[in-house]
Every structure is written in C-alpha cells, then in structure tokens.
Amino acid sequence: MKPRSQQFWSQIPRYALLTVLATLFVLPFYLIVRSALMTDAEITAPGWVWFPATPHWENFRTLFDDPDNQMRTGLINSAVIAVVTLVFQTLFSSMAGYALARIPARGRDFVFGLIVATLMIPGAVTFVPAFAVMAFLGGVNTQWGVIAPGLFSAFSIFLFRQFYLRFPVEIEEAGRLDGLGYFGVYWRLLLPNSTSIMTALGVLTFIGSWNSFLWPLVIGQDPSSWTVQVVLSTFLTAQTMHLAQLFAAVAVAVLPLVAVFLVMQRSIVEGAKFSGGKE
C-alpha cells in the first residue's frame, strides 16, 4: 500500500483530465444561463461577455407575457403528458409484468412472445403508420393522441417481468394463506414492494416523455396541443427570433428536469443500469 498522499499525487493527471472534461460538459448549461439573462443586443454584441453586468430576469416575464409565444401552453401540455404517461405506463406495465411472471395461464407464452416481438420493432420507425392509425382514430391534434401510444411499453413490461420473477415466492405464498387472490397479492404485496423499480423506471419515463419530440411533432398540428419541445423547435423556424426569449425558454424547459435529475439521481442511475441490462 502506498501512502495516502503519494496516491493522491499520482492521481493529479486524472483530476486534471476530469476537470477539463467536466468544464466541457458544463459549458452548454453555462451558455443557457448566461444568455437567458442578457438582452438581445448583449447576446449579439461582438465582444464576448462572460456574464451580464445586470442579469435581465425580466426575460422570463416577457417570455410568458408574449401572446405570440406558446411556452405557457407547451409547459402545461408537457407536464400533463409526462405525468399521465408516468403513472399509467408504470401501472399497466407492472400489471402485465406481474401476470407474465407470476400467473400461470394458458396463452401466457404466446402473450410474452408477442411482447418480445414488438420489442424488436424500432419504435421511431413506425411513426408513419402510427400516424395513419391515430388520424383514423381522431387523435391527431389532441393531447390524448400524443399520450396514448406512450402508455404501453413492451420494454417496461419486460423489465417489470424480470423484476417480479425474482420476487420471493414465500411472500406471495404467505399472502395466499391470508386469503389474498391474484389481485390482492398484486395490490397489497407486490406494488408496495416494487417502489424502487417503479421510481427508477418512472423517472426515466418522465424524462423521456418530457423530452420526446418526433411523435408530438407529428401529432400536434394546432399550437394548443404542442409540447415544450415542439414549441422550442419552432423558435428555430419562426419568422423572427428573439434570442433572449429563446434562451429563457430553453432555461425554463431544462432547469426543472435538471432539478428532478439531481434529486432523483440514485433512482435514475438504477433505472439506467436496469434498462442497459446491468441489473
């Protein structure tokens, strides 16, 4: 064993490298905050200003006051969509995962095979036919049209099944002795005991839903059904551009998620490991 101090010194290049990389990774966040607090003129000024002398917090107020701007609607839509997706995807997937893992029934292998088969189909590619079906069902331009397909995830079902397969049989047996049926076992025993996986996958679902772009873009024609990402994207193709407002909007769209991310980090790490097949 080398002495502690020596070990520390030998690590100096590592920390130097880490510091440089970390600076690069944080840079975009800095650019968001900096530009969100500047005026248009300050942003486009030829000389670089690292931080505005007087932060222009009013950018955020003008962002929400501007009637041309759909940010307020977008935030509400995205929040509703993400929460509904989170709750129901978790509920439906855990139900199916439980049944596939623990309820012996004819047709179970067939259902499982079907779910695995849908897993093989790359989700984004099916947006063209999925749009056709959604248009037929009347879901285009509506919030439920954005939400509905996201409530059902073969991947999430699969992960819940893996989780419930490892759930101790003894607890389930004990429940049965107490007279619980399949529903009772699920509701009273499995659900309360799967909060860790639910949180882990739930946070990822929430973030994924908040950040998704292609499907909301395809479904949302009328600005009243746009999500935050679609609103942000239209900043780039708008007829005129208010840079300060754009960055304020980016900050509003990103900072809540960064906060969620920091607070829930341990769950997210678990979720990431889980979805990457490392659990």
Add this chain to the structure above:
Amino acid sequence: MHDSDPLMNVSLTRRQFLKTATFAAGVLLAGCGPKGVPGARVTLTQWYHQYGEPGAQEAVQRYAREYTKLHPDIAVRVVWIPGDYSTKLGTALLTRNGPDVFESSLSLPMVTAGEVVPLDDLFTPEIRADFNPKDLALNSVGGKIYGVKMFDDTAALYYRKSILEKSGVEPPGTMDALIEAVKVLNKAERKSLFVGNDGGVGSLLTIVPWSAGSDFLVDGRVVFSNPRTAAAYEKLLELNATNALLMGAPTDWYDPSAFTQGLAAMQWTGLWAYPAIRKALGDDFGVLPWPALDAQGAPATFLGGWTAMVNAQSSQIEEAKKYVKWLWIDRTDLQKDWCLSYGFHVPCRASVALTADALRAPAAADAVHNLSVYGHALPPQWNSAMGTALTDAATHILKEGRPAAESLAVAAHKCEVVLRRMQE
C-alpha cells in the same frame, strides 16, 4: 410526484398512487374537450402561418372579432402557426380535426384528394375581373377556383445605397456584375450579401433558373433539365465561392434582421420586410429584382402570397365560405389594412391596389413594378416532393460541386415520376 424521497425506497403508498392516477386521468379528460366558444352556434377554426411583422396576429384576430360582431352566432378561432406550416397544414387536412378555413397555396393533390371545396360561387363576373388573372389561374384546376387569393407577395434584392456608393459599385444588373460587386464590398465584419444560411439553395432555388429564362413545369411537362438551369446554378456556385455571402445568421432570408443590423450590405428578402427596413435604414436602401444570368436571361422575382381556402371535411362549409367571402372579397378596407399596416403585401385586386398609396413610396414602388414585369410562379401541379428533388439537385451542385447536368437529370426524372403518379 414532488413528495418523493431521494432515497431508493420511496414512500409511495398505494393510496397516493391511486390519488395521482385519478388526478392524472382527470387532467387528461379535462384537456380533451372540444374547443368551442360559449354563446356561439358555430365556431370556425381559421389557420394562418406565422407572419413575422409586429401587429399582424392582432390584426387577423381583430378581423375575426369583427365578423362575430356582425354575426353573433358565429365565432372564429384564429390559430397562428409558427414553424413548418405547410407540413402541419397538410397533415391536419388528412384528419377530421383540421381547420375550417385556412391559408395555403393550391396544389393539385389537394383537389384530387378532395381536401378543398370549389369557391366559384363566391366570384361574380365583376369580382373575377378585378382579381389579378395570374392569381386566378394559379388557384384553378380543371376550370374551378379553389381559393380566394388574399394578396401577392414578392421579394427583392435590397441594397444599402451608401455602402455601394462608397465603394463605387453600381447596383448590379447581371449575375456577373453581382459577383464583382460582392467581391468589392466584402469586409471581415460585414459581409456583402445574405441570401439565406444555405447560400441561397432555398431562397433562390427557382429564382436563378427563372433569371436564366428557364422554367420548371410548363403545360404539364417537366422542363428544368436544360443547360440554362445548369448554368444558373453554376453561377450561383460561383457567387458562393466568393466567400462574401453571410452564412450562419440566426434567422433566415425571410427576416430582414441581417440587413437592418448591418451584417450584410445586400439581402434578398421579401417585400413584407419593407416597413422594418424603412424604419431601420430610412432612405438608405434600394431594391432590385434578382439580376439576369446574362444577356439572354432577364431579371426575376417570384409572385407569391397566400390563398384562403375552405376545408372539404369541415362540418360548416357554408359558414366557412361566407366568412372567406366577407374577409377576402367584400371587406376591401380590411384587405388594405392587412396589406399595408404590418408587412407590405401587394393587393391582388386592381381596385384595392389603386388606393394602396403606401406602396408608392420609394423602393416599394420599384418592387411592385418588378413583380408585375418579372414575377414568376409555380403551377398547382408542382408539389413539395418535386421541390425536395430540385433542392437536392441544387445542393449537390452548389455544395458538393457535382456536375449540374447530371444532377438536374436525376431530379427531373424523379419529378416526372411524381407528376405521373399525381395524375393517376
């Protein structure tokens, strides 16, 4: 779920879960109701793309309110759409949730697929005679008119008089003169010319071939694969190679910011930007049509604008037609307000154009004149698939230096296939 604990074992009880689920379901249902206006028997939904000029959105909302004042049982919900309008509109028209009234430009598949209703009964012979005949032709398929042209748009090459004078540069009349001019005018901190962040592929796609005397789709035939089109794109490549073009501006050619903020000495942008440019630069600018390719060519610009149409899937076709007639045929005062008070647009009715005094201001009058002499448009048979094919060809020529004749032949072949399929 804000009450979550950061630790792994989150105290999420079943009761909370159930509560959240019920809440979420409630929110979901609440967000899905029909978007009607209380008190009105009929609510018409009307779509506009986003116009960049301040006040434009308030103006169309005011027109809609005025209609409701006159017809209290009819409310108009104005929807203002930034971003890729044509894709959003086309997609919405496939569904039952599309707008009742919208602005667009007519394309043949819209008629074939039965997406728009004929509006011939809105035009009396006098009204018909009052409209720009080119506009009537562009909105007609098979002898029927499918839209009421709202106004004409055009673009111009704006230049800063003072900058050109200081460098002893004459306003260019040919592409070669323009190339010489941008070379002379170029400076590190202020580029010579802005034609869009893609070097003009988008904004000049049809303009440069027109300035060479070529065209795209004539009498149902694809005609652009010819040496003149090739020469035009090659000349545009030469213009790009001067490195005097502004690239990477925050907004594109349709917004005058690059010109008004002094990032470029010249810019190709719309007549709609005239008031903003006038306000920023006073008298220090002039306009030109896009210069002719050479002696065999002629200056060119586009005849654009928007057309009001009625969705054939609307459940309120008659009300929608009445509203279109009221706004874009009967109310010449509102049409004039729309054309002159925000961005500049050219009225497409001779009677309205006569009284449009604001368009007789310096430079504006030139642009209007250029439109009438050099304005070109694409017929309704031209669609976005053809546009993509031509854009790809222009990109290959301009950006990758591929042989022009070959790229154009590939694009023409694709356009012919699209055209054939369209006529099935």
Add this chain to the structure above:
Amino acid sequence: MAITTPIVKKTPAVRSRPRPGATLAFWAFVAPSLIGLLVFTIVPIVWGFLLSLSHAQNTIHPGHFVGLRNYADMLTDEAFLRSLVTMVLYSLFIVPLTWAMSLGLALLVDKAGWGRSFWRTVFFIPSAVSYVVASLIWRISLFNGLSFGFMNHLLAPFGIHPIAWIGTVDPPWYWLVLVTLRLWLQVGFYMIIFIAGLQEIPKTLYEAAAVDGASPGWPMLRYITLPQLRNTSISVLMLNLIGAFQAFDEFYNILGGGGQSAGNASLARPPLVYLYSTALGDQDFGRGAAGAFILTALICAVTLIPGKLFGLGRSEK
C-alpha cells in the same frame, strides 16, 4: 428506450400450481397493455403494410393497390439511398466514439478516489436534456456562424474569421456539430452502464494478475477489464447503434427537415427525416410506409445478425 438482444431471452417463468381464476386474472392484468400494444403497434404495422402497397397521395387510407411499386420507387430514389448512406456513415462515427468515450469516462470516474459521485453527476447530467434543447444551444450559441457564437469567439484570437459551422461543406463542419451534440447527450448515460459493469468485475481477478506480475494500467485493461466488459460493451454498442439509426431530432432542428424547408437539410438527411418529409411533408403515405418497412428490415438485420454471429444473449455469468 430501445432494446438490445441480450435481454430478449426467455427466462422460464415461475410455474406455480394454477389457482382458480388464474386465467381470468391473467387476461385482466395483461389486457390494458395488450390492447394498447395491439392498437398502437400491431394495427399500425398491418395498416402501414397495406399503405406501402397502395398509392396513397394525400390520404391515410390504403385501397388503391399498386403492388410493390412504392418499394421499387424508394429503392431507386437517390435521396432515400443517400439517407441510408448518411445513416451508416453517421453510425460509423458516433457508435465507436460513444463507446470509447463512455468507457474512458467510466474508467476515469470509477478510479477517482476523491469526489467520485460529483464527477459522475457532472457527466451524467446532460442525459436530462432533450435533443431539441441541445440543438438550440449548439446551433444558436455554441456553433453560431456569427462572431458572437462561442466557438467563433474562442477562435477569434487566432485570427480565424467566424466560421459558418452549419452551412459550410468544405470541410463539412456540420458533422462536428452533430456528433459533439449526440456525444454530450448520451456519453454520460453509457458511462453509468460501464461503471456498473466495472463494479461487477471481481477484485480477485486483478489481485491474481498482480501476483502473476502483471503491471497495472494497459495490460490489466487489455486482459482483464475489457474482456470482462464484453457483454456490457456489446449492449452499449447495440443500444447506441439502434439510436443512431433512428436519429431525427438534432438533424431536423439543426439542418432543417420539413417538406418545404430547404437548403441545409439536403446536406445530411437521415432516413427518419426523409420519411417525415415524404409522408408528412409531401403527403405520400404509400412511399413513406414503404420506406419505413425497408428501414425496419435493415435495423432488424443489423441488430439480429451480430447476435447470431457472436452468440449474443449468452449469459454473462
């Protein structure tokens, strides 16, 4: 989140004695998901297949059947073929780079004695950001073509005039913009998976190697760490490849994408952007659906064939 082959392995489910009502309970539990997947995955596939055999201009209804013409059209369409080439080239860049960088970061962070969780957080946090937001920052701030763009500002002291990062083709700087964006967004996520993989490697392996006289550093990495991470690496590569094949957001937002958007979109158009512009821009749902099936077949081939070749799905233990 897409799925890799390694986890699509049937594990025998617990076979307990069926109790009364088992079948009913089973179907009741799977019903919501099953109906959902049926309506939003299976039905679209059937519908899409019928569309792909139809002339469906400005309509979502199949019916005007034209055989395989749409497939023939797409496979001879230069723009679609180019989009496939673009996708492959992009993957060749982004997949190995992401693998190397996320593994490198994992090794750096995992062995950092001090502030490990701090470093991990810093690199992981971009995963919370959407492609749309990153595209805005990259296009408007970081790689803005004017002098107030951050990169151009950094280059100015070296006498370099502002570079139009997105419109320039010689050299094609837009690739730098697109690749760095995706790296920033996803490297941290894969780093987490690698760290988990590293922590599963038994310490005894390293101790045994040290006893045998292997020096720490490259030999340990080459002969212990990398082979032990084999399955993690494959899983990271596959997830990444599937993601790269489905790239849309950043291309659409940085280069432009819709039907009428012109210019830079033609420079690098991945298949999904082309399908979006064909189906929703040009309203040609027949060709759009045909293209979607061709792409699906390609993705399935690319993800399944290596699995068969390298025996993917073999248990790690």
